[in-house]
Amino acid sequence: xxxxxxxxxxxxxxxxxxxxxxxxxxxxxxxxxxxxxxxxxxxxxxxxxxxxxxxxxxxxxxxxxxxxxxxxxxxxxxxxxxxxxxxxxxxxxxxxxxxxxxxxxxxxxxxxxxxxxxxxxxx
Numbered sequence: 001x002x003x004x005x006x007x008x009x010x011x012x013x014x015x016x017x018x019x020x021x022x023x024x025x026x027x028x029x030x031x032x033x034x035x036x037x038x039x040x041x042x043x044x045x046x047x048x049x050x051x052x053x054x055x056x057x058x059x060x061x062x063x064x065x066x067x068x069x070x071x072x073x074x075x076x077x078x079x080x081x082x083x084x085x086x087x088x089x090x091x092x093x094x095x096x097x098x099x100x101x102x103x104x105x106x107x108x109x110x111x112x113x114x115x116x117x118x119x120x121x122x123x
Contacts, residue, residue, distance in 0.1 A: 004075055009082065010058055013051050020047040050085050057087065068092040 027041035057063040064073055066089035073081070073089050081087050088096065 004064065004078065006058060006063065009063075010055065013055055013058075013082065017048055017051045017055075020044045020051070024048065046085075053085060054082060054087075063087075066092050 021044075024041055024044035027037045027044065054063065064078060065071065065087075066073055067087050069089060069092055071089045071091075073087065077090060078087075
C-alpha cells in the first residue's frame with residue numbers, strides 16, 4: 001500500500017461526499033420531486049454511504065485490506081473501489097460472484113416452455 005497517498009485519497013473522498021451531499025439536498029427539495037429525482041437522490045445517498053464506509057476504513061487503518069481474507073488489495077483495484085460498498089481482493093470477489101453465476105446458468109438450462117397459438121376462425 002506504499003504506492004497510495006492516503007491523505008490525497010481522503011481529501012478526494014471528502015470532495016466527492018460534499019458533491020453528492022449537495023446533489024441529495026437539491027433532489028430532496030419538494031419542488032424538484034419526481035421519479036427521476038427520486039432515483040438520483042437514492043444514487044447520491046448510496047454514493048455517500050460508500051464514501052463514508054471507505055473513510056471509516058481509512059480511520060480504522062484497514063483501508064487497502066480485503067474485508068474477507070485481510071489480504072492486501074492491489075493499488076489499481078483500490079482505485080476502482082474507492083467509494084464502493086465492499087472492499088474485496090480479486091480472489092474473494094470472484095468467489096463471491098461464483099454462486100450467482102452458477103444459479104443463472106441453472107436457470108438458463110431449464111427447458112423452454114412450449115407455447116401453442118390458437119388460430120381464430122373467420123370472423
